[in-house]
Amino acid sequence: MVATTERDGSTWYECEECGLLFDDRSDADQHERNCDAEEPSYIQ
Ligand SMILES: [Zn+2]
Secondary structure: OEEEEEEOOEEEEEEOOOOOEEOOHHHHHHHHHHOOOOOOOOOO
16 A cells, blocks of 8 residues: 655655655556565465
């Protein structure tokens, strides 16, 4: 899920998986769909 954060008077979009910041929501959405940072730790 993409989180929004305000910094220096503008809105940024943060990938909650890896913490990357984007200034464009569609960029963040697209990144997060391909983001592999989350590991399914419940699978052994
Ligand atoms: Zn990410």
